[in-house]
Amino acid sequence: xxxxxxxxxxxAISVNSSALLWxxxxxxxxxxxxxxxxxxxxxxxxxxSTMILRESDMKDRKNVMEFFIQSLxxxxxxxxxxxxxxxxxxxxxxxxxxxxxxxxxxxSESKKILQQCSELLQPVNNYKSYKTAxxxxxxxxxxxxxxxxxxxxxxxxxxxxxxxxxxxxKKCEMIAKVLYEMKLFQAKKYxxxxxxxxxxxxxxxxxxxxxxxxxxxxxAAEPPKGK
Numbered sequence: 001x002x003x004x005x006x007x008x009x010x011x012a013i014s015v016n017s018s019a020l021l022w023x024x025x026x027x028x029x030x031x032x033x034x035x036x037x038x039x040x041x042x043x044x045x046x047x048x049s050t051m052i053l054r055e056s057d058m059k060d061r062k063n064v065m066e067f068f069i070q071s072l073x074x075x076x077x078x079x080x081x082x083x084x085x086x087x088x089x090x091x092x093x094x095x096x097x098x099x100x101x102x103x104x105x106x107x108s109e110s111k112k113i114l115q116q117c118s119e120l121l122q123p124v125n126n127y128k129s130y131k132t133a134x135x136x137x138x139x140x141x142x143x144x145x146x147x148x149x150x151x152x153x154x155x156x157x158x159x160x161x162x163x164x165x166x167x168x169x170k171k172c173e174m175i176a177k178v179l180y181e182m183k184l185f186q187a188k189k190y191x192x193x194x195x196x197x198x199x200x201x202x203x204x205x206x207x208x209x210x211x212x213x214x215x216x217x218x219x220a221a222e223p224p225k226g227k
Contacts, residue, residue, distance in 0.1 A: 037145065045086040046208030049096055053209070053217035061221065062105040069110045072117060078190070079141040081134060088117050095218035102222065139188035151178050 048068050055061035068087065075083040090096060091114060106114075120129050127147065134143055152175065159171040209217065 034145070034149070041082065041086045043206060043208060045090045046214070047206045048087065048090045049093060049214055050209045050217075053095060053214055053221060056221065058102055058105065058221075061099070061102050065102065066106060066110050069106070069113050073113050076117065076120075079137040079139075081130065081137075082142045082144050084117055085121060085144045085146070088114075088121055095214045098218060099222050139185070140190045141185050142190075143182075143185050148178055148182055 052061060052064050052068070055064050068090075072084060072087045075087065103111075120133060121127070122129055130144070134141070155171060155174045155178070159174070160168055161171060162168060208214075
């Protein structure tokens, strides 16, 4: 439910047109759809971290971890790479990654899923593993938006818009290529219909703890050595 309902909401946000304006001024004004998508998924990632850390009992904390790891596996099945990236950012965050005792209790299956997703997102050879999986994925598919925004930023910063008083069409072609690829992945929508019960739950209860609170919960769960 977590993976499908969050995916349905992500897919409903159109980012193609506003991505072009990503480099210009206040991004909340120039690229509101991009910012909405990023903020939504960041809040969801922080909420996952909070749900894990609020379990004071180690076995209960392990069970919550395994629940979200199963959600991670489902995100992979439905080719929601953005969701995978954000979920893995949760597990790699300092408050979660330092919980070695809790992680030692994870099942071998859960550890394998985490390892596979970590390998998928390795930045080696310009994210070769991720891009191979992305280009071989069947639609519908939700790529990691950050890669496209990085490409657009590099293209914009590294190439003049005007050369000798004329439009730099080479730059325009490079931008168009990135946007065209984004458009390809929007050709088919996910058929996950938003369920009011779960959407209302997310809106009312997906309130993550602050960075300071999550760090304090992590230290309380597994105190640093010598404490």
